[in-house]
Amino acid sequence: MKPTTTPIAPADPADEAAMRDLPTMRRSLGREHLLTTVQMAEFVSQGFLRFDELAPRELCDQLMAELNAGLYKGYETEGARWDEVWPEPLAAGRIFRLPRVRGIIESLVGPHPRYDHHSPHLRTGPDIGHQRLHQDAEIDPRPSGFDIQVSLFPHDVPPEMGGTLFVPGSHFRRVHESVIGRYHNVVGQVQTVCKAGTIVFWHTDLWHAGRANRTPQKRYMFKLRLNPMVRQLRLWNTDDLCDPAVQQQVRKTLNRAQPWQGQESRLEKMQRVRLWREITGDPTFDLNMYWTRTGNAPQAGYTPVDG
Ligand SMILES: O=C(O)CCC(=O)C(=O)O
Ligand SMILES: [Fe+2]
Numbered sequence: 001m002k003p004t005t006t007p008i009a010p011a012d013p014a015d016e017a018a019m020r021d022l023p024t025m026r027r028s029l030g031r032e033h034l035l036t037t038v039q040m041a042e043f044v045s046q047g048f049l050r051f052d053e054l055a056p057r058e059l060c061d062q063l064m065a066e067l068n069a070g071l072y073k074g075y076e077t078e079g080a081r082w083d084e085v086w087p088e089p090l091a092a093g094r095i096f097r098l099p100r101v102r103g104i105i106e107s108l109v110g111p112h113p114r115y116d117h118h119s120p121h122l123r124t125g126p127d128i129g130h131q132r133l134h135q136d137a138e139i140d141p142r143p144s145g146f147d148i149q150v151s152l153f154p155h156d157v158p159p160e161m162g163g164t165l166f167v168p169g170s171h172f173r174r175v176h177e178s179v180i181g182r183y184h185n186v187v188g189q190v191q192t193v194c195k196a197g198t199i200v201f202w203h204t205d206l207w208h209a210g211r212a213n214r215t216p217q218k219r220y221m222f223k224l225r226l227n228p229m230v231r232q233l234r235l236w237n238t239d240d241l242c243d244p245a246v247q248q249q250v251r252k253t254l255n256r257a258q259p260w261q262g263q264e265s266r267l268e269k270m271q272r273v274r275l276w277r278e279i280t281g282d283p284t285f286d287l288n289m290y291w292t293r294t295g296n297a298p299q300a301g302y303t304p305v306d307g
Pocket of ligand 2: 134135136208
């Protein structure tokens with residue numbers, strides 16, 4: 001018997017317009033809250049953006065009280081619309097939906113991302129050792145796009161409390177979750193020693209670890225993972241994208257090597273170009289002709305020039 005094939009209806013322009021107006025595409029706030037092009041290049045280059053004291057202290061204090069009262073269980077409503085998780089007056093909802101926080105989220109994963117999970121990571125202390133270096137997103141066969149994790153530090157984290165450690169620029173190195181646990185220190189690593197209200201927005205493939213909390217106090221890192229529900233194309237404030245000075249800064253940022261990369265930093269630069277092309281929609285962007293050279297295939301369609 002012949003397999004039945006589903007006929008493909010011709011695209012109706014009215015449907016396409018309606019698709020563009022789906023709630024997932026609708027902006028929830030003004031462009032002034034979105035990331036700039038250079039900030040976006042920073043994210044692509046190092047895999048995270050850190051904003052110190054972004055959430056006000058009174059909301060952090062409220063969140064601490066709610067955490068200590070056991071109000072946040074983790075993995076509560078997987079797959080829910082993120083806008084509906086933690087209805088106000090819960091502090092987590094109020095903090096993550098502050099325009100300044102929401103604008104950064106929208107710039108990275110679109111206006112209405114999907115809640116994946118959250119975890120109020122707690123290190124009770126005093127610890128005798130660090131968490132092993134790992135990648136949270138080891139099962140991710142997607143060829144493009146990325147999820148983000150948002151790490152909120154609701155209280156001051158002095159060095160002896162051992163904030164989360166990140167390895168800048170490691171997000172393009174996919175590994176099997178904990179195999180990197182044997183690396184205790186990586187040159188260029190950064191530890192999140194910070195004031196209450198600091199938030200780090202990071203690519204889910206970034207290598208990281210909780211550092212030991214040597215104090216007897218509780219140390220929290222409230223982590224939220226979000227999935228994009230729209231194509232991650234020019235979601236930030238792109239008003240400055242064509243400015244030559246901005247373009248120059250973008251190139252400088254994407255060309256910056258991390259100390260652990262050595263000569264192999266060229267591999268990272270190629271990955272950054274690949275992602276930059278994807279999120280800007282510009283397939284001609286390149287650094288040092290890395291992709292222009294390796295993608296050159298004259299044998300596939302050489303047309304002699306007339307005369
Ligand atoms: O506690 C931390 O700082 C990090 C925790 C973490 O990343 C994890 O358990 O997956
Ligand atoms: Fe983790």
